[in-house]
Amino acid sequence: MNAQYIALAVGLALVSAPFLLLFLIVKYIGGRRRRRALEARIAREDRVTRPSAETPEARPFDASAGQGSPPLPRPATAPLPKVPARPATQYRFVALDVETASGGRDSICQLGLAFVTAAGTIDTTSTLVNPRQVFTNTSIHGISPRDVIDAPLWPEVFRTFSRSIARQPVIQHSGFDRSSVNAACERHGITAPDWRWYDSLQIARRAWPELAGNGGHGLGNLKRHLSIDFEHHHAEEDARAAAIVVLRAEAATGLEFPALLRDKRAASAARSSRVRSGR
Incomplete structure (x- = not known):
C-alpha cells in the first residue's frame, strides 16, 4: 500500500514539475520586465527633473510650421530662500x-x-x-x-x-x-x-x-x-x-x-x- 502511495506521489510530482517550472519562468520574466519598466520610469523622471547641461535651448514655437500645440512654459522658480534674519x-x-x-x-x-x-x-x-x-x-x-x-x-x-x-x-x-x-x-x-x-x-x-x-x-x-x-x-x-x-x-x-x-x-x-x- 505504501509503495502505491509513493508511486502516486512520484507520478504527480513528475506531471506537475513542467507546470511548476513554466510558472517560475513566467514569474521571473515578469519580474524582470517590471524592474526594467521601473528603471526606465526613474530614468525618464531624472531627465525631466534635472535637464542635462548639454540640452539645447528650445526653439520658438511656430504655428505655421505645423508644430502642433505650443510647449508648456517652464515654471519660474524662486532662489533658495534665506534663513530668517533674526539672531x-x-x-x-x-x-x-x-x-x-x-x-x-x-x-x-x-x-x-x-x-x-x-x-x-x-x-x-x-x-x-x-x-x-x-x-x-x-x-x-x-x-x-x-x-x-x-x-x-x-x-x-x-x-x-x-x-x-x-x-x-x-x-x-x-x-x-x-x-x-x-x-x-x-x-x-x-x-x-x-x-x-x-x-x-x-x-x-x-x-x-x-x-x-x-x-x-x-x-x-x-x-x-x-x-x-x-x-x-x-x-x-x-x-x-x-x-x-x-x-x-x-x-x-x-x-x-x-x-x-x-x-x-x-x-x-x-x-x-x-x-x-x-x-
Missing part, C-alpha cells in the same frame, strides 16, 4: 516639516521651517527640493516633477539651513520628518544631523488627552480642535501649525514643552489646575 539667540525652537515625492522617506521634495521667538512670533520659510525620484504623492501635496525642475538638491538645502536649525530645539509632528531628513542625508552621503528633536504629536497628547479616540492628535484633527488656519500638506504651513500646537499646549498647561514631555503627571496636574481656575 539665532532670539529663537526658542524651530518646527520642521517635509513633503516627500513618494513612499521613500529619502524623497524629500519640500522643506518647511517655522522659527519661534521668545515672544511667540513665528518666522516661516520653505523651499522645494529636487529629489530626482519618481513622484507618486502628487495627489497629496500637489507637487509634481515639473515644479522641482530648477529646485536645489538636498545637499544644497541641507547646507543652507542645517546650522541655523541646529542652534535650537527642533519640533516635528510625529517621527516621519526626522526619519526623512536622516534618510535623505544617508542617500547623499551626509552624516545624519545630531539635532535636539522633540515631537509636537507627543506634546499634544499631554495637553489634550481627551482627543485620544476622538479624532486623534494628527495635524488635521488639531486644526479643527484648536481652530488653526493653515493649508495641510504644505511643508511651510504644516511647520507653522506644529509650532502653534506647541505654543497652545504650553498655554493650556502652563508648562514649557520640555517639561510637558518629561513629566506626564505634572502636565496633567497643571492642565487640571488651569481648567479649575478658568484660565
Whole structure:
C-alpha cells in the first residue's frame, strides 16, 4: 500500500514539475520586465527633473510650421530662500516639516521651517527640493516633477539651513520628518544631523488627552480642535501649525514643552489646575 502511495506521489510530482517550472519562468520574466519598466520610469523622471547641461535651448514655437500645440512654459522658480534674519539667540525652537515625492522617506521634495521667538512670533520659510525620484504623492501635496525642475538638491538645502536649525530645539509632528531628513542625508552621503528633536504629536497628547479616540492628535484633527488656519500638506504651513500646537499646549498647561514631555503627571496636574481656575 505504501509503495502505491509513493508511486502516486512520484507520478504527480513528475506531471506537475513542467507546470511548476513554466510558472517560475513566467514569474521571473515578469519580474524582470517590471524592474526594467521601473528603471526606465526613474530614468525618464531624472531627465525631466534635472535637464542635462548639454540640452539645447528650445526653439520658438511656430504655428505655421505645423508644430502642433505650443510647449508648456517652464515654471519660474524662486532662489533658495534665506534663513530668517533674526539672531539665532532670539529663537526658542524651530518646527520642521517635509513633503516627500513618494513612499521613500529619502524623497524629500519640500522643506518647511517655522522659527519661534521668545515672544511667540513665528518666522516661516520653505523651499522645494529636487529629489530626482519618481513622484507618486502628487495627489497629496500637489507637487509634481515639473515644479522641482530648477529646485536645489538636498545637499544644497541641507547646507543652507542645517546650522541655523541646529542652534535650537527642533519640533516635528510625529517621527516621519526626522526619519526623512536622516534618510535623505544617508542617500547623499551626509552624516545624519545630531539635532535636539522633540515631537509636537507627543506634546499634544499631554495637553489634550481627551482627543485620544476622538479624532486623534494628527495635524488635521488639531486644526479643527484648536481652530488653526493653515493649508495641510504644505511643508511651510504644516511647520507653522506644529509650532502653534506647541505654543497652545504650553498655554493650556502652563508648562514649557520640555517639561510637558518629561513629566506626564505634572502636565496633567497643571492642565487640571488651569481648567479649575478658568484660565
